[in-house]
Amino acid sequence: MLVLRKFLRDIPAVAGALIVLLVLLLAILGPWIAPYPEDAAASHLLRRLRPPSAAFPFGTDNLGRDILSRVILGARGALTVSLTVVAAAMAIGVPLGLVAGYARGVVPELIMRVTDVFLALPQLILALALAQLLGPSVESAMLALTLTYWPFFTRIVHAETQRLRGALFVDALQGIGASTPRILFLHILPNALSPIIVRATIGLGFTILVAAVLGFLGMGATPPDPDWGLAVAQSRGYLPNAWWFATFPGLAILVAVLGFNLLGDGLRDLVDPRLRRSR
Amino acid sequence: MPGFILRRALLVLPSLFGLLVVCFLLIRLIPADPAVALAGDNATPAQIEAIRRSYGLDQPLPVQFGRYLMDVARLDFGTSQFSGRAVAEDLAQRLPATLELTVAALLLGVGLGIPLGVLAAVHHNRWPDFLLRVVSVAGIAVAAFWLAIMLQMLFAMRLGWLPLRGQISAGVTPPAGPTGFLTLDCLLAGRLDLLADALRHLVLPAVTLSLGGLATITRFTRAGVLDTLQKDFVTYERAVGYPRGRLIWLYVLRNSVVATVTQIGLLFGGLMAGAVVVESIYDWPGIGSYTVQAILTADSKVMLAVTLLIGLIYAVVNILTDLVHALIDPRLRETR
Numbered sequence: 001m002l003v004l005r006k007f008l009r010d011i012p013a014v015a016g017a018l019i020v021l022l023v024l025l026l027a028i029l030g031p032w033i034a035p036y037p038e039d040a041a042a043s044h045l046l047r048r049l050r051p052p053s054a055a056f057p058f059g060t061d062n063l064g065r066d067i068l069s070r071v072i073l074g075a076r077g078a079l080t081v082s083l084t085v086v087a088a089a090m091a092i093g094v095p096l097g098l099v100a101g102y103a104r105g106v107v108p109e110l111i112m113r114v115t116d117v118f119l120a121l122p123q124l125i126l127a128l129a130l131a132q133l134l135g136p137s138v139e140s141a142m143l144a145l146t147l148t149y150w151p152f153f154t155r156i157v158h159a160e161t162q163r164l165r166g167a168l169f170v171d172a173l174q175g176i177g178a179s180t181p182r183i184l185f186l187h188i189l190p191n192a193l194s195p196i197i198v199r200a201t202i203g204l205g206f207t208i209l210v211a212a213v214l215g216f217l218g219m220g221a222t223p224p225d226p227d228w229g230l231a232v233a234q235s236r237g238y239l240p241n242a243w244w245f246a247t248f249p250g251l252a253i254l255v256a257v258l259g260f261n262l263l264g265d266g267l268r269d270l271v272d273p274r275l276r277r278s279r
Numbered sequence: 280m281p282g283f284i285l286r287r288a289l290l291v292l293p294s295l296f297g298l299l300v301v302c303f304l305l306i307r308l309i310p311a312d313p314a315v316a317l318a319g320d321n322a323t324p325a326q327i328e329a330i331r332r333s334y335g336l337d338q339p340l341p342v343q344f345g346r347y348l349m350d351v352a353r354l355d356f357g358t359s360q361f362s363g364r365a366v367a368e369d370l371a372q373r374l375p376a377t378l379e380l381t382v383a384a385l386l387l388g389v390g391l392g393i394p395l396g397v398l399a400a401v402h403h404n405r406w407p408d409f410l411l412r413v414v415s416v417a418g419i420a421v422a423a424f425w426l427a428i429m430l431q432m433l434f435a436m437r438l439g440w441l442p443l444r445g446q447i448s449a450g451v452t453p454p455a456g457p458t459g460f461l462t463l464d465c466l467l468a469g470r471l472d473l474l475a476d477a478l479r480h481l482v483l484p485a486v487t488l489s490l491g492g493l494a495t496i497t498r499f500t501r502a503g504v505l506d507t508l509q510k511d512f513v514t515y516e517r518a519v520g521y522p523r524g525r526l527i528w529l530y531v532l533r534n535s536v537v538a539t540v541t542q543i544g545l546l547f548g549g550l551m552a553g554a555v556v557v558e559s560i561y562d563w564p565g566i567g568s569y570t571v572q573a574i575l576t577a578d579s580k581v582m583l584a585v586t587l588l589i590g591l592i593y594a595v596v597n598i599l600t601d602l603v604h605a606l607i608d609p610r611l612r613e614t615r
Contacts, residue, residue: 012412012413012416113293113294113297114297116294116297117294117297117298117300117301118301120294120298120548120590120593120594121298121301121586121590122548122551122552122586122589122590122593123552124552124553124555124556125552125555125570125582125585125586125589126305126586128555128570128571128574129305129574129582129586130305132574132575132577132582133305133577133579205420209420209422212422212424213422213423213424213556216422216424216556217556217559217571217574217575218575219574229422229424232422232424232425232428233424235428236428239428239431239432239436240432240436240437243432246425246428246429246432247429249425250422250425250426250428250429253422253425254417254420254421254422254425257420257421257422258416258417258420261416261419261420262416265416
């Protein structure tokens with residue numbers, strides 16, 4: 001409980017946790033919270049481009065849809081993409097990192113070289129190229145982001161595993177004849193979990209951001225999806241008069257990403273006090 | 280020192296080879312049939328077959344890879360589908376604009392980020408520090424495309440202080456200068472009026488592109504300076520009454536920026552990628568907007584060449600970063 005008390009004293013981290021909680025709630029309960037849930041697909045041409053008012057706090061867009069509702073409904077898509085991508089990237093990156101850090105010989109060398117190459121590639125451009133080659137859709141965007149994000153996990157897990165390989169408890173496990181998968185997944189992995197969690201938290205924010213860029217450039221979500229990046233792209237023809245159309249979906253991206261980053265930073269401070277920001 | 284440079288450069292070769300392999304496989308393996316993808320939606324079977332043969336796609340994969348390597352070695356990236364010109368030619372023509380933008384963004388990031396980081400560290404846990412921490416976290420979280428549109432809306436459309444898009448005003452003939460860098464060419468041609476125009480066009484894109492880097496540089500400088508401030512030599516210099524300003528800006532800073540320099544190197548790759556978004560919003564005639572056009576029209580040859588080019592620039596910047604490290608910290612020259 002000492003940990004919890006320490007975390008609660010870190011105001012930015014608590015703010016981040018609250019934002020993440022809010023985004024989660026919106027993603028789960030969105031259709032019941034949004035004032036006009038039917039505006040995910042409907043259009044009302046009679047009330048298009050209305051400025052913010054009591055009835056439409058964030059105004060309406062070019063098809064007369066309530067922007068507040070679409071911002072709320074967009075949380076589910078953003079979170080689905082980022083959770084899927086980070087989970088898949090972990091599923092690829094973590095085992096590779098464990099093997100690369102534990103085994104000896106050609107295989108680990110090969111894994112780390114490939115990881116280095118992927119880390120040196122321009123991530124956004126690779127994701128854009130992949131999304132286009134696979135045919136623009138949310139699924140392609142998720143696949144493209146996964147293929148560009150796994151190396152970050154491999155590198156962290158590789159470093160941790162290498163550090164732990166020489167530990168006494170690993171020697172002991174080898175001595176009593178524990179199998180390699182058992183050592184890796186039941187004993188080394190739990191010890192390497194905290195940096196993985198930190199990276200995953202920051203990765204969730206980062207993925208929301210890159211997915212928004214893909215949506216903005218037309219390589220992700222497709223109309224009429226209530227996607228934040230797509231909404232900003234659609235607003236461009238109606239500026240500067242319909243300022244609310246571009247402003248609020250972009251703010252949603254900013255707040256969501258900020259939440260995950262603040263939470264990730266806070267978790268890192270807890271896990272590794274040497275890196276404490278407030279020092 | 281020359282030996283150090285050479286060794287460092289050789290280390291890059293395996294990565295570059297890997298880069299080539301990935302680029303090659305990307306285009307050959309991802310689409311079910313690259314010939315169909317290249318031919319477009321309305322191609323007849325005969326056209327697809329012709330493309331298959333003219334691109335050598337009927338050959339075994341290792342042969343295709345060999346041909347690809349030869350093409351790359353001759354800087355032959357094929358012809359762009361939408362501009363109808365050689366990709367290498369297009370890239371060479373557009374590279375200066377992108378470099379101009381990224382260097383401007385980097386200068387802004389370093390020129391503001393390092394002083395702000397020092398400021399935050401010196402006023403540790405007081406309001407300038409809190410303010411800068413919030414701003415730097417937000418700077419990483421903001422979507423560049425959204426920020427660009429917000430800045431355009433405010434400073435170009437509403438206030439009219441700065442131009443909306445482009446590299447220079449329409450109807451102005453830029454000097455056909457020797458370097459290809461617009462600002463430099465204006466300066467060399469002695470056209471200060473054009474230089475002012477070009478710089479005004481540079482402000483919004485450079486500010487947009489610099490924000491993420493600015494945030495990172497501020498954070499790392501702050502952490503480094505905080506670390507150094509606790510060293511014994513600082514306590515000693517303070518005790519003997521050494522001028523505080525000189526102590527901090529000269530000695531503490533030099534001992535604190537190693538981590539920041541690493542970040543600057545890493546940032547450059549991020550800036551090149553960020554330029555893709557920023558350039559396409561501000562209609563900046565560089566590689567970024569070219570890449571977006573290529574991606575939207577599925578121009579695979581351009582995509583491949585750009586990925587390779589940015590990977591290469593990234594590798595070169597990494598070597599340069601190590602060199603700067605060695606210059607700042609003489610101990611590194613011996614150990615590596």
